[in-house]
Amino acid sequence: MTTNEAAAPGDGTAGPLPFDTSKAHQARIYDYLLGGKDNYAADRAAADAMLELWPDMAFTARANRAFLARAVRYLTAEAGIRQFLDIGTGIPTAGNLHEIAQAIAPETRVVYVDYDPVVLAHARALLDSSEEGATEYIEADLRDTATILDRAASLLDFSKPIAVTMLAILHAMPDADDPHGIVARLMGAVPSGSYLAISHVASDRVDQETHQSIRDSQDGKLQQQYQWRNRDEVGRFFAGLDLVEPGLVLVEEWRPEPGTFSEGMSGAWGAVGRKG
Ligand SMILES: C[S@@+](CC[C@H](N)C(=O)[O-])C[C@H]1O[C@@H](n2cnc3c(N)ncnc32)[C@H](O)[C@@H]1O
Numbered sequence: 710m711t712t713n714e715a716a717a718p719g720d721g722t723a724g725p726l727p728f729d730t731s732k733a734h735q736a737r738i739y740d741y742l743l744g745g746k747d748n749y750a751a752d753r754a755a756a757d758a759m760l761e762l763w764p765d766m767a768f769t770a771r772a773n774r775a776f777l778a779r780a781v782r783y784l785t786a787e788a789g790i791r792q793f794l795d796i797g798t799g800i801p802t803a804g805n806l807h808e809i810a811q812a813i814a815p816e817t818r819v820v821y822v823d824y825d826p827v828v829l830a831h832a833r834a835l836l837d838s839s840e841e842g843a844t845e846y847i848e849a850d851l852r853d854t855a856t857i858l859d860r861a862a863s864l865l866d867f868s869k870p871i872a873v874t875m876l877a878i879l880h881a882m883p884d885a886d887d888p889h890g891i892v893a894r895l896m897g898a899v900p901s902g903s904y905l906a907i908s909h910v911a912s913d914r915v916d917q918e919t920h921q922s923i924r925d926s927q928d929g930k931l932q933q934q935y936q937w938r939n940r941d942e943v944g945r946f947f948a949g950l951d952l953v954e955p956g957l958v959l960v961e962e963w964r965p966e967p968g969t970f971s972e973g974m975s976g977a978w979g980a981v982g983r984k985g
Contacts, residue, residue, distance in 0.1 A: 724824070724850055724853070725824045725825075725826060725829075725848055725849075725850065726824050726825050726826065726932060727826075728826040728827070729932065730749040730750075730751060731751055732751055732930060732931060732932045733751045733752045733754070733755035733756070733927075733930055733931045733932065734752060734825060734827070734931070734932045734933070735881055735931070735932075735933055735935070736799050736800050736823070736825045736827060736828055737749060737752035737800070737827060738752050738755060738756045738759075739770055739799055739800075739877065740752075740799070740800045740802070741753055741756050742756060742766065742767050742770035742771075743770055743771065743774060743802055745800060745802055747800045747827055747831065751930065754930075755926075755927060755930050755931060758926040758927075758930075759923055759926060759927070762919055762922050762923050762926060763915060763919060763923055763976070765973060765974065765975065765976055766976070768972065768973035768974075768975055769910070769960075769975040769976045769977050770877075772959075772960045772961040772971070772973070772975040772977065773876060773877050773908050773960050773975070773977050773979070774802070774804070775960070775961070776876070776908055776960035776961070776963055776977075776979045777804075777806065777809075777874070777876050777906075777908070778804055778809050779963065779964050779965075779966065780874070780876075780906045780963070780979070780981050781793070781806055781809045781810050781872075781874070781906075782809060782813065783953070783964060783981065784810075784872045784904055784906070784981070785809070785810045785813040785814050785817060786813050786814075788872075788904060788953075788983070789870075790810075790817075790870060790871070790872045790904060791814055791816060791817050791818065791869075792817070792818050792819075792865045792866065792869060792870065792871045792872070793806060793807075793810060793817065793818070793819045793820070793871070793872045793873075793874060794820050794822070794857075794861050794865060794871055794872070794873045794874070794895075794899075795819060795820065795821050795822065795874045795876075796822040796823075796851050796857065796873070796874070796875050796878060796895075797822070797823060797851065797875055797876065797877065797878025797879075797881075798821040798822065798823045798828060798835065798846075799823065799828060799877070800825075800827060800828055800831055801828075801831050801832075801834035801835055805834065805835060806819055806821070806874065807819040807821075807835065807837075807838060807839075807842070807844045810842075811838065811839040811841075811842050814842075815839040815840075815841040815842055816839075816841040816842050817839075817842045818842055818843045818844070818864055818865055819835075819838075819842070819843075819844045819845075820844070820845045820846075820847060820860075820861045820864050820865055821835050821844065821845065821846045821847065822846075822847045822848075822849050822851070822857055822861075823846075823848070824848065824849060824850045824851070829846070829848050832846040843864055844864075845860075845861075845863070845864045847860045847861065851875075851878065851882065851891060852882070852886055852891060854891055854894045854895055854898075857895075858895070858898050867898065867899060867900065868900060869900065870899070870900060870901075870902035870903045870904070871899045871900075871903045871904075872903065872904040872905075872906060873895050873896065873899060873903070873904070873905050873906070874905075874906045875892070875905075875906070875907050876906065876907065876908045876979075877908050877909070877910070877977070879892075879907065879909050879938075879946070880909055880910040880935050880936055880937055880938065881933040881935065881936075882936065883934065883936045884936065888946075889945055889946060889948075892905070892907075892946045893948070893949075896949075896950070896984060899984065900984075901984050901985055902983070902984065903983075903984045904953075904981055904982065904983050904984070905946070905947065905950055905981070905982045905984070906979075906980070906981045906982075907943065907946050907947070907979065907980060908960050908977050908978065908979040909937075909938055909943045909946075909977060909978050909979075910935060910937045910938075910976060910977050911937065911938070911939065911940065911943070911959075911975075911976045911977055911978050912937035912938055912939045912942075913939040913940055914959075914974075914975075914976035914977075915976055920937065923935075938978075940957060940978055943957060943978045943980075944957050944980075947980060947982040949984075950982030950983060950984055950985075951982060951983045951985055952980055952981070952982050952983075953980075953981040953982065953983060956980060957978055957979070957980040958978070958979065958980070959974065959975050959977065959978065959979070960975050960977045960978070960979035961973075961974070961975050963979050963980070963981075
């Protein structure tokens with residue numbers, strides 16, 4: 710597949726997305742929700758239509774980003790992780806994963822993976838590693854686990870624990886692409902003592918009518934369709950792993966920092982699990 714061909718969800722193919730600003734894309738919608746500037750009219754229109762139906766979506770994006778920071782701080786400072794494989798990195802923004810981890814442990818190595826050409830265009834911000842550590846950017850589709858694992862092995866030592874982080878990406882993968890099988894393959898490739906962190910939009914946090922209206926508002930306007938999942942479906946990604954306290958909860962409820970309080974209620978589940 711060339712880089713100009715689309716990887717259609719569910720068709721079993723995998724490859725970089727085409728650069729197409731006429732349709733909204735989740736990396737750029739997320740950037741818009743976080744107040745970034747790397748988005749186009751189609752992204753803003755799709756996000757605004759969804760926000761009208763689900764105003765908590767903006768808080769959900771911010772709460773998800775804050776979960777990423779707390780999970781990475783936990784993994785680095787408390788679990789002693791020094792290697793991360795971050796799939797579905799998104800457009801760089803304040804507090805990129807390697808900056809958070811290397812502020813605690815400068816020797817941390819981070820491999821970033823995304824299939825969006827806009828993320829690739831900004832990848833330099835992700836390669837700004839500390840001198841003691843290292844970062845790498847791989848342009849690849851999550852469905853192409855063989856390529857991801859092969860290329861990640863040039864920076865990461867797969868005989869030592871690795872944290873695989875997949876934050877706000879799996880809802881872009883329909884069941885037809887077997888996302889649970891993909892996560893299991895990735896976790897099968899890392900040794901015991903490794904971790905998995907996931908956040909995922911929650912189908913059981915909005916009523917069915919709103920959920921359907923959001924789907925209708927997206928019809929034909931997005932490069933990927935969202936497949937929201939409920940708490941049980943998200944929990945299945947952690948099969949065989951031990952969930953770190955407090956388990957699978959709304960992202961803002963996962964180890965909130967003392968003295969902070971939540972300004973809203975998100976629609977995203979989040980958890981961190983350890984491979985025994
Ligand atoms: C909403 S952003 C999340 C960014 C970051 N992980 C966070 O939580 O703050 C999701 C990212 O996943 C990427 N993505 C979606 N499907 C993907 C796939 N099949 N392969 C690789 N990246 C994918 C998108 O391009 C986008 O940059």
